Amino acid sequence: MKFFGFLCFFSISLSLIAQGQEKYDPSIKGAKDTIRVALTRVDDQLIPWASLPEVVITDTRIFKSPEQIAAYNRLKYNVYKVLPYAVYARSRYAQLQKDLATAKNRKEERMLAKAFEKEVKDMFNREIKQLTITQGGILIKLIDRELGTSSYDILKEMKGGFTAFLYQSVARVFGNNLKNKYDSQEDRDIEAIIQSSPYYRYYAL
Numbered sequence: 615m616k617f618f619g620f621l622c623f624f625s626i627s628l629s630l631i632a633q634g635q636e637k638y639d640p641s642i643k644g645a646k647d648t649i650r651v652a653l654t655r656v657d658d659q660l661i662p663w664a665s666l667p668e669v670v671i672t673d674t675r676i677f678k679s680p681e682q683i684a685a686y687n688r689l690k691y692n693v694y695k696v697l698p699y700a701v702y703a704r705s706r707y708a709q710l711q712k713d714l715a716t717a718k719n720r721k722e723e724r725m726l727a728k729a730f731e732k733e734v735k736d737m738f739n740r741e742i743k744q745l746t747i748t749q750g751g752i753l754i755k756l757i758d759r760e761l762g763t764s765s766y767d768i769l770k771e772m773k774g775g776f777t778a779f780l781y782q783s784v785a786r787v788f789g790n791n792l793k794n795k796y797d798s799q800e801d802r803d804i805e806a807i808i809q810s811s812p813y814y815r816y817y818a819l
Contacts, residue, residue: 675806686803692749693756693807697814699742700756706733707761707768727772751790752804759796766792 651662677683710730717723745753758764769792770778782792798805808814 689803690807692746692752693804694811694813696745696749696753696756697808697811699737699753700760701814702737703734703757704760706730731772747789750785750788751794754785754790754792754794755796755801755804756808758794759798764793764795 651664653660653662655661675686677686707730710726713726714723717726742750742753754765757768761768766778766782769781778792785792
């Protein structure tokens with residue numbers, strides 16, 4: 615009887631040891647496993663992992679006076695006003711570059727460029743011309759931020775140096791400069807507003 619009890623104990627112990635030595639296989643689903651994750655094999659082990667969304671941590675801006683708060687809110691309003699145009703310009707200009715790269719000949723390239731120019735002019739006549747001088751200056755900087763090149767250089771590329779010079783002359787009369795570049799340090803307030811913008815995070819990132 616004692617031998618039989620010892621045999622049962624020995625058999626159960628071996629079973630438990632064998633189970634403990636089995637490698638965990640994440641591909642085998644249990645009764646309550648409902649979360650699907652990616653797997654990576656490392657040294658014959660399947661390691662589950664999941665990608666997490668980017669978390670942006672920003673500090674709370676402290677203002678010294680009500681005037682600073684008002685100035686920042688005005689800047690925020692102006693940035694939000696022109697940001698969609700800059701995002702659109704980036705998307706449309708990138709599409710133009712793709713189309714030009716696959717154009718069959720110079721005639722097709724000119725047609726694509728004219729279509730782009732007409733689209734931009736229509737938007738200008740419909741919406742952009744209603745912007746204030748301040749908003750126009752911010753838009754010039756945001757175009758450089760999104761496209762990586764100034765408004766002046768884009769005009770020079772599309773219409774030639776003389777036309778770019780004429781547009782630059784008109785812009786200077788109204789207190790703006792088509793050659794203005796975006797500097798994330800110098801324009802850190804604008805950068806902070808863009809990074810906190812739900813519109814930019816949804817449509818541009």
